[in-house]
Amino acid sequence: MAASKKEQFDKEDIELAEFAKALSHPARVAIIKTLAKKNECVCGEIVEVLPLAQATVSQHLSELKKAGLIQGRVEGQNSCYCLDQKTFDKFIKAFSKFSEKIKSCDCR
Amino acid sequence: MAASKKEQFDKEDIELAEFAKALSHPARVAIIKTLAKKNECVCGEIVEVLPLAQATVSQHLSELKKAGLIQGRVEGQNSCYCLDQKTFDKFIKAFSKFSEKIKSCDCR
């Protein structure tokens, strides 16, 4: 077994979980921070700052792209990445909605 | 191989990734929302609202506990869970620090 049951949950919960998953590896957090700092990076620059092989970084990049958090475009022989602000906004909104609920709860 | 390289990243990035990972399954998001709504739940109540077997829910609960996001105490023959506000505050702070960086970036 171990067939995923993820589809059986609330759409909202699935969405938040998917965003969270995109951030659930330090390499992906680091990639996003790097992009935020430089506004835009070619793949090679990202590979340089991470302790991972090129193939692995490429994989993390494509996961972030799949999640919609970054965009990539080809430029000559480079691949140029930047954040996708719009999706991030969605994520940030989803998360604050979630965290509002928590704040209003008074467990001791 | 595939030996984890997670330790080789920034402490801050690792921490945020770990929090994110705790939320990276819809069942865990749902558990937290349920606890936020009811303030406190016994395990059985949580099992009822999720489309998962008791053993699986117990596993998710222990992951959330490991991440510090919830607390559990035994009460008679029940296990009573509630959110851990303090850790959540840490998480929320870490995330807003992170998202500040993103907002200030102007990719088109």
Add this chain to the structure above:
DNA sequence: TTAACTAATCGTATATTTGCGATATACAAT
């Protein structure tokens, strides 16, 4: 004490993720 109940843990199957070398592709420079 026995029976019923609650929840954690064990064992196991399967799925997914992580990581990398090797290769493929596409462009740039010579």
Add this chain to the structure above:
DNA sequence: ATTGTATATCGCAAATATACGATTAGTTAA
């Protein structure tokens, strides 16, 4: 045309996560 460079993808191995039935341990009820 050949060579070099950048990056994506393939194929694989190892690690981790997901899911659950069965069992265990503890608590309450009879």
